[in-house]
Amino acid sequence: MKSKQIKKHVRKRYSRFAKENTGCCSSCGPCGSDAGEQTKAIGYSAEEIEQIPQESVKGLGCGNPTALADLNEGETILDLGAGAGIDVFLAANKVGPKGLVIGVDMTEDMVEKSKQTADKYGYKNVEFRLGEIENLPVEDGTVDVIISNCVINLSPDKPRTFQEAYRVLKPGGRILISDLVTEGELPDEIRRDFDAWAECIAGAMEKNAYKKTIEQAGFQDVRIVSQNTFHEPGLAENLKGKITSVQIKAWK
Ligand SMILES: C[S@@+](CC[C@H](N)C(=O)[O-])C[C@H]1O[C@@H](n2cnc3c(N)ncnc32)[C@H](O)[C@@H]1O
Numbered sequence: 035m036k037s038k039q040i041k042k043h044v045r046k047r048y049s050r051f052a053k054e055n056t057g058c059c060s061s062c063g064p065c066g067s068d069a070g071e072q073t074k075a076i077g078y079s080a081e082e083i084e085q086i087p088q089e090s091v092k093g094l095g096c097g098n099p100t101a102l103a104d105l106n107e108g109e110t111i112l113d114l115g116a117g118a119g120i121d122v123f124l125a126a127n128k129v130g131p132k133g134l135v136i137g138v139d140m141t142e143d144m145v146e147k148s149k150q151t152a153d154k155y156g157y158k159n160v161e162f163r164l165g166e167i168e169n170l171p172v173e174d175g176t177v178d179v180i181i182s183n184c185v186i187n188l189s190p191d192k193p194r195t196f197q198e199a200y201r202v203l204k205p206g207g208r209i210l211i212s213d214l215v216t217e218g219e220l221p222d223e224i225r226r227d228f229d230a231w232a233e234c235i236a237g238a239m240e241k242n243a244y245k246k247t248i249e250q251a252g253f254q255d256v257r258i259v260s261q262n263t264f265h266e267p268g269l270a271e272n273l274k275g276k277i278t279s280v281q282i283k284a285w286k
Contacts, residue, residue: 035190035225035226035228035231036190037190037191039228040188040190040228040231040237041140041166041190043228043229043231043232044140044141044188044231044232045140045141046232047232047233048094048117048139048141048143048144048232049141049142049143049144051092051094051117051118051144052118052141052143052144052146052147053143053147068093069091069092069093070083070088070091070093071093072093073091073092073093073095073120075093076093076095076096076097076098077097077098077101078098078101078120082098082101082124085123085124085127086120086123086124086127087119087123087151087154087155089118089147089150089151089154090117090118090119090120090122090123090148090151091118091120092117092118092120094117094118094120094183094184095117095120095121095183095184095212096183096184096212096213096214096234096264096279097183097184097212097213097260097279097280097281098183098212099121099181099182099183099210099211099212099281100121100124100125100128100181100210102210102259102260102281102283103125103179103181103208103210103283105125105128105129105133105179106128106129106178107128107129107130107132107133108129108130108132108133109129109133109178109179110129110133110134110135110136110176110177110178110179111125111129111133111134111135111136111177111178111179111180111181112135112136112137112138112170112172112177112179112180112181112202113125113135113136113137113138113180113181113182113183114138114167114170114180114181114182114185114186114195114199115138115139115140115167115182115183115184115185115186115188116137116138116139116144116148116162117139117144117148117183117185118144118147118148118151119137119147119148119151119152119160119162120183121137121181121183122135122136122137122148122160122162123151123152123155123157123160125181126157126159126160129159130159131158131159132159133159134159134160134161135159135160135161136160136161136162136163136172136177137160137161137162137163138162138163138164138165138166138167138170138171138172139162139163139164139165140164140165140166140167142164145162145163145164148162149162167182167185167186167189167195167198167199168189168191168194168195168198169198170198170199170201170202172202173202174201174202175201175202175203175204175205176202176204177202177203177204177207178203178204178207178208179207179208179209179210180199180202180203180207180208180209180210180211181209181210181211181212182209182211182212182213183212183213184212184213184214184234185213186211186213187213187214187215187234187235187237187238187239188231188232188234188237189237190237192239192244192247193247193250193251196247196248196250196251196253197251197252199251200251200252200253200286203286204286205286206285206286207285207286208283208284208285208286209248209253209282209283209284209285210259210281210282210283211280211281211282211283212279212280212281213238213244213279213280213282214234214235214238214264214277214278214279214280215238215239215240215241215244215277215278215280216238216239216240216241216276216277216278217240217241217275217276217277217278218240218276219240220235220236220238220273220276221272224236224270224272224273235273235277238277241258241278241280244280244282245258245282248282248284249284252286253284253285253286254284254285254286255283255284255285256282256283256284257282257283257284258280258281258282259281259282259283260280260281261278261279261280261281262278262279263275263277263278263279264277264278264279
C-alpha cells in the first residue's frame with residue numbers, strides 16, 4: 035500500500051472527526067456512549083477530563099500517556115499526532131507557564147480546531163503545528179519528553195517516525211507512547227484495507243517488532259509499562275484477542 039494513499043484516507047477520516055462533536059464508535063478508541071465515556075474507557079479519570087477544554091475530548095486515543103510520563107514543571111513536551119489536543123492540554127497544565135507543549139498533526143482541520151480551542155481558553159504554553167510525524171517541524175535536541183496517543187500505528191513509515199523522535203529529543207530525553215500493536219500476524223485482507231488502516235488496526239505492528247523498531251532508532255531501556263487487550267464492540271471476530279494497547283517508555 036502506498037504511503038500517499040494511506041495518508042489521504044487517514045486525513046479524510048480525522049478531518050471529519052475534527053468537525054464532529056464526537057468520534058464515538060468511529061475512532062481508534064473503544065466505543066462508549068459518548069466521547070467523555072469513551073475517554074474514560076481509554077484510561078482517563080473524570081478529574082482529568084474536567085480540567086481540560088471539552089472540545090479536545092473526542093475519545094480517539096488508546097491510552098493516557100500524560101498519566102505515565104512523569105511530566106515536570108518547565109519541561110518542553112511534544113505530542114505526535116495531537117488530534118483535538120486532549121494530551122496537549124493535560125500536559126500544559128502539568129508543565130505550567132514556564133513549560134511548553136507542542137502538538138503536531140498532519141490534518142489541517144484538527145490543527146485549526148486545536149488552535150481555536152487554545153485561544154478560547156487562553157492557553158499560552160501550547161503550540162499546534164501542521165506537519166507529519168515522519169518529518170517533524172521541530173528543531174534537533176529541543177524536547178524533554180515526547181508523548182503520543184494511538185498515532186504511530188497510522189504511520190506508513192514507523193522506523194522514520196522513531197528516528198525523527200530521537201532527533202528532536204534532548205540527550206537524556208524520554209518518550210511515553212500509547213499505541214496499538216498486534217499479537218502475531220493479521221489476516222492479509224485486513225492489512226490491505228484502507229479503512230482498517232485509518233481505524234488504527236491495519237497499520238499496527240507486531241509487538242516485539244515495534245519494540246525493536248524503537249531500539250533500532252537509538253532508544254535505550256525500551257519498556258512496556260502497561261498493556262491490555264484492546265476491546266471494541268465493532269472489532270471483527272478474527273481480530274479479537276489479537277490487538278493490544280501498549281504504553282511504552284524509552285530513553286535517548
Ligand atoms: C487516532 S487520532 C489520535 C488523536 C490524539 N492523539 C488523541 O488521543 O485524541 C490520530 C491523529 O493522528 C494524526 N496523524 C495520523 N498520521 C499522522 C502522521 N503521519 N503525521 C502526523 N499526524 C498524523 C491524525 O490526523 C489524527 O489527528
